[in-house]
Amino acid sequence: MKIINSVSELRNEIKSLKASKGGLKDVKTGLVPTMGALHGGHLSLIEKCRSENEIVVVSVFVNPTQFGPNEDYDKYPRTLEADSKLCEKAGVDFVFAPSPRDIYDEYYFTHKETTLICPPYDVVNKLCGKSRPGHFDGVCTIVGKLFNITKCDRAYFGKKDAQQLFIIKKMVKELNFDIEIIGCPIVREKDGLAMSSRNTYLSNDARKLALNISRGLYKAKELAQKGVKEADTLIDTALAYMGGLDVEYTEIVSVDTFEKIDIIEQGPCKALMLVAARVESNGSKVRLIDNIDL
Numbered sequence: 001m002k003i004i005n006s007v008s009e010l011r012n013e014i015k016s017l018k019a020s021k022g023g024l025k026d027v028k029t030g031l032v033p034t035m036g037a038l039h040g041g042h043l044s045l046i047e048k049c050r051s052e053n054e055i056v057v058v059s060v061f062v063n064p065t066q067f068g069p070n071e072d073y074d075k076y077p078r079t080l081e082a083d084s085k086l087c088e089k090a091g092v093d094f095v096f097a098p099s100p101r102d103i104y105d106e107y108y109f110t111h112k113e114t115t116l117i118c119p120p121y122d123v124v125n126k127l128c129g130k131s132r133p134g135h136f137d138g139v140c141t142i143v144g145k146l147f148n149i150t151k152c153d154r155a156y157f158g159k160k161d162a163q164q165l166f167i168i169k170k171m172v173k174e175l176n177f178d179i180e181i182i183g184c185p186i187v188r189e190k191d192g193l194a195m196s197s198r199n200t201y202l203s204n205d206a207r208k209l210a211l212n213i214s215r216g217l218y219k220a221k222e223l224a225q226k227g228v229k230e231a232d233t234l235i236d237t238a239l240a241y242m243g244g245l246d247v248e249y250t251e252i253v254s255v256d257t258f259e260k261i262d263i264i265e266q267g268p269c270k271a272l273m274l275v276a277a278r279v280e281s282n283g284s285k286v287r288l289i290d291n292i293d294l
């Protein structure tokens, strides 16, 4: 496994590994984009990628363009050494761990602007995007750049970031990227808390409170399975578990369109309940997200 910082080096390494594996045509490259502080959720993506591709690239990059001015860009956990060990064990070929200057042109540092990929307003300015203006533009921009850098055939994303997955699929379709996007199931701790790099911020008490997010979601699902179809009732049920949390949104949307729905349809995986909530921990607020199909 190689740890690579520069774009040109990664391109050369992928090219020569491809050639050494018998030519350019049937050798597939899989990409797992991450911000590092890897956990079991990331690992599940990496393992799936490893099982389906000849070449596996994991990017570890805390992307400045997807963070707002008052967000946790500076304090976001950076654990490249441990991440690399995990990747090595999982059989990754290349860990791509660039610095912002390896990724963004000098213009970005002098003008605080760069060329962006901006999905439609209605798609990015709801749910997570409502409280994080510009977030999904930053996400699409870095993901688009990683697609161009790696020339990957497949890319793996977690369903935990459901809106992100929806937006990336849309971007790939609308910008004609010749890449297959694979969505992977949410990996949870034994008690149900969705794994997240931000869980490392949580004190013991905050973690207990955070668990109420998944509890609420599971309770709503239970009710939906018993036949309750009204979104408001299901949302109220989930919210009843989330006292003590600063809930930013709880919504039910269609998996296919991400439009809000009032009555959930019959059949599996048509409706998704999504939550974003902030938990007070050691004097600051930790923003967590989770979702469940109803």
Ligand code: AMP
Pocket (backbone or CB within 6 Å): 033, 034, 035, 036, 040, 041, 042, 044, 045, 156, 157, 158, 159, 160, 161, 184, 185, 186, 187, 188, 194, 195, 196, 197
């Ligand atoms: P991040 O490092 O948080 O940007 O996440 C990188 C990728 O890992 C994204 O596609 C996430 O959706 C995915 N991911 C993060 N946490 C989980 C989880 N608990 N289960 C599955 N995928 C996850």
